[in-house]
Amino acid sequence: MSGQGSGGNVIAAICNVFFPGLGQxxxxxxLAALIFAIIAFGGYALWFLVVPAIIGAIAHLWAIIDAAKFKANE
Incomplete structure (x- = not known):
């Protein structure tokens, strides 16, 4: 991956829209993929408690932004 705004990062961000952690x-x-997926899906599974669902949604958005802004250490 070239860096922020590269085609690979855009594809990774789009993957995260459909499945949290897939972009990572x-x-x-x-490890980042597992953490984002567990937090987002765990929060969504507990939607009836409201607060975990909000945390899951925040983790989902954070995963998208994280994938879009990722810079590889080269």
Whole structure:
């Protein structure tokens, strides 16, 4: 990946729109992908408690932004 705004980062951000953490997985960041997926889906699973659902939504948005702004250490 070239850096912020590169085609790879745009694809990773779009992947995150559909499945939280998938964009990080596309970028090769397995631990970040797992953390984002667990927090987002855990929050969505507990939607009836309201606060976890909000936390899940924030994690989902954060995953999208994180994938879009990722810069690889080269």
């Amino acid at each position: 997985l596309v970028q090769g960041r397995i």
